[in-house]
Amino acid sequence: MxxxxxxxxxxxxxxxxxxxxxxxxxxxxxxxxxxxxxxxxxxxxxxxxxxxxxxxxxxxxxxxxxxxxxxxxxxxxxxxxxxxxxxxxxxxxxxxxxxxxxxxxxxxxxxxxxxxxxxxxxxxxxxxxxxxxxxxxxxxxxxxxxxxxxxxxxxxxxxxxxxxxxxxxxxxxxxxxxxTLGMPKEITVYTGMDAFSHVCEALTSVQPNPHSDILCYDTIERITKWLPIAAADPLNLEARENLALASNNAGIAFNDAMVHLGHAIAHAMGATFHIPHGIACALVTPVILELTAPVYPEKVKKIGTCMGLTISATDPQEIGIDVANGLRQFQKQLGIPTLPDLTISREQIIGCTNYVANEGLRFLCPVPATEECIAASLAKIYDCYQ
Ligand SMILES: NC(=O)c1ccc[n+]([C@@H]2O[C@H](COP(=O)([O-])OP(=O)(O)OC[C@H]3O[C@@H](n4cnc5c(N)ncnc54)[C@H](O)[C@@H]3O)[C@@H](O)[C@H]2O)c1
Ligand SMILES: [Fe+2]
CATH class of the missing domain: 3.40.50.1970 (Rossmann fold)
Incomplete structure (x- = not known):
């Protein structure tokens, strides 16, 4: 191709x-x-x-x-x-x-x-x-x-x-x-996870490319290493430089390779609940990795490796689950809130199905984003991160 x-x-x-x-x-x-x-x-x-x-x-x-x-x-x-x-x-x-x-x-x-x-x-x-x-x-x-x-x-x-x-x-x-020096912990973490979500989706969209892929893996390594440091030490210039570069590279990467279902869902959550974009992106990304692992097992495994996880699973679905859970753990440590923390109920999040079904980005997901798939993905955001 x-x-x-x-x-x-x-x-x-x-x-x-x-x-x-x-x-x-x-x-x-x-x-x-x-x-x-x-x-x-x-x-x-x-x-x-x-x-x-x-x-x-x-x-x-x-x-x-x-x-x-x-x-x-x-x-x-x-x-x-x-x-x-x-x-x-x-x-x-x-x-x-x-x-x-x-x-x-x-x-x-x-x-x-x-x-x-x-x-x-x-x-x-x-x-x-x-x-x-x-x-x-x-x-x-x-x-x-x-x-x-x-x-x-x-x-x-x-x-x-x-x-x-x-x-x-x-x-x-x-x-x-x-x-970005001195940015409060919450904004640092939420925005950093937005960049992280961009590269996870760019790697797993229907139109990835080799240039974007290189930027994406590098971004994952930088964010995993430097986001906790910047969150704990807001004036650390080396951390800020690495995160600024990661964010810009992620933008360059997804401008070509595009984002997909994760951002269709994040836009629905932002428009419906008025929560920061980065929180919505963080919550949906593990679900997207799990969903796309059967299509891109090697890539999802490499996302895990770039995060420093040891992924010994060989079954694509298990790779997806292991990397998604590793990411959820990382997000817990960073203080990403759960849907109940944000007073959003399971019914409310599943209620976004119709919005997402009308979002064009869902067509760039390598797994057909049917209404059933969207509703199940929304439920998973609630069920798998408590
Ligand atoms: N166009 C694109 O390609 C693209 C990509 C991803 C997200 N977005 C959009 O970007 C928006 C989110 O942007 P964001 O996450 O940067 O948040 P934001 O721009 O909404 O800013 C969040 C808060 O941080 C404050 N802020 C900005 N810089 C700061 C600093 N250095 N220190 C302390 N506070 C600071 C802002 O004043 C604001 O109160 C969403 O609407 C999202 O949809 C666009
Ligand atoms: Fe985004």
């Missing part, structure tokens, strides 16, 4: 990289720049570093700090309106995945003559918009989504309570691990 792989946009990686924002913006031809961020990131002083760097490069800057969790559609609309009002020619997003996805949504919406609901409708029908997005630099402050290197913006349709993936490629990513 011929497989296709690529890297969506250039990446500047390293401690202090945020100070190069102005130079990168100049290379891209920016002059009037909208900075997209949220109040937390602004308070931490990260946004100011971007403002200073852009100002030093002679840019005029406009600030939009109203981003909210999970990129609600109305924030994308407000930001796009600002772009038009101020004749903005370049956008910089600095924040977690929610901010980056809002910035991506703004960059594509503002370049086209449509409303945000029309943008979401065309995304639902997999119809790209006519004009390419306004040039966009993305700077993550969490190590999880990899959104700075993926083509998709996950935007919340607040009327229909759905999370929709719209096409919105960034122009450049600046990954500066110093921006």
């Amino acid at each position: 011929v497989q296709r792989y690529s890297q969506l946009c250039p990446v500047a990686f390293g401690a202090g990289a945020v100070s190069t924002t102005g130079a990168v913006a100049k290379e891209l031809g920016f002059s009037r720049v909208l900075i997209v961020t949220d109040e937390n990131v602004k308070k931490m002083g990260h946004t100011q570093k971007v403002i200073d760097s852009l100002a030093a490069a002679g840019m005029e800057t406009f600030l939009f700090a109203d981003c909210e969790m999970d990129a609600p559609d109305y924030t994308v609309q407000t930001g796009a309106d600002l772009v038009k009002t101020h004749a903005i020619d370049g956008i910089v997003g600095i924040g977690g995945g929610s901010v980056l996805d809002t910035a991506k949504g703004i960059s594509t919406l503002a370049a086209n003559h449509v409303s945000v609901s029309e943008l979401l409708d065309s995304a639902r029908n997999m119809m790209p918009l006519e004009n390419p997005p306004i040039k966009l630099i993305l700077i993550p402050t969490t190590s999880g989504t990899g959104s700075e290197s993926t083509i998709i913006a996950v935007i919340s349709d607040t009327k229909n309570h759905e999370k929709i993936g719209a096409i919105a490629p960034p122009s450049f990513a600046i990954v500066d691990p110093e921006l």
Whole structure:
């Protein structure tokens, strides 16, 4: 089979990289720049570093700090309106995945003559918009989504309570691990498990490729080693560097190989229960490994080995169970909450079946994700992690 792989946009990686924002913006031809961020990131002083760097490069800057969790559609609309009002020619997003996805949504919406609901409708029908997005630099402050290197913006349709993936490629990513120093344990762990889930799904999708696979196994090793260290010691720069690299590599990997049923379920959980994306990803990933082990026994076994587990099973189903249980143990040690901890009942989680059955990502699962399979997977999330 011929497989296709690529890297969506250039990446500047390293401690202090945020100070190069102005130079990168100049290379891209920016002059009037909208900075997209949220109040937390602004308070931490990260946004100011971007403002200073852009100002030093002679840019005029406009600030939009109203981003909210999970990129609600109305924030994308407000930001796009600002772009038009101020004749903005370049956008910089600095924040977690929610901010980056809002910035991506703004960059594509503002370049086209449509409303945000029309943008979401065309995304639902997999119809790209006519004009390419306004040039966009993305700077993550969490190590999880990899959104700075993926083509998709996950935007919340607040009327229909759905999370929709719209096409919105960034122009450049600046990954500066110093921006994640001091992140609280919970956010560190949840976002780290999001990156972990990206590579588990990229390895087991219907369209894996050799380039993604290499990045995926490396990501598993880095997260298994460094996530507990960063969780215990939030100011450990070496841990933050490894997690930032893992998250970005995971984004590059799944941008080609894609995620599948796990993210269809995570989106349903996010849209229905408004829980952090990383928790939903963590809870579903062991179930996905168990489900796909009969199709990819060697790969799932290698995921276990990269985690430092000894997997002596040879039967594909048993390999899946052993690796899934090893991952659940790792997550318990990191403090990933259970569904009962989140006050979500067994009935409620199984109630997501219909949402998942209508999510396009399920078609990228190598095991047919029938309604029966989805309901059983949802029940397993509840039953197998208590
Ligand atoms: N586009 C993609 O390819 C892609 C991939 C995965 C996930 N996502 C989306 O990304 C969103 C989740 O992003 P996330 O997990 O990064 O969380 P988030 O962006 O929602 O941020 C969570 C919280 O962390 C805070 N925060 C950000 N940086 C911080 C720092 N350095 N220190 C302390 N607090 C900080 C934020 O202000 C926020 O309160 C979801 O909506 C998910 O669907 C998108
Ligand atoms: Fe994710």
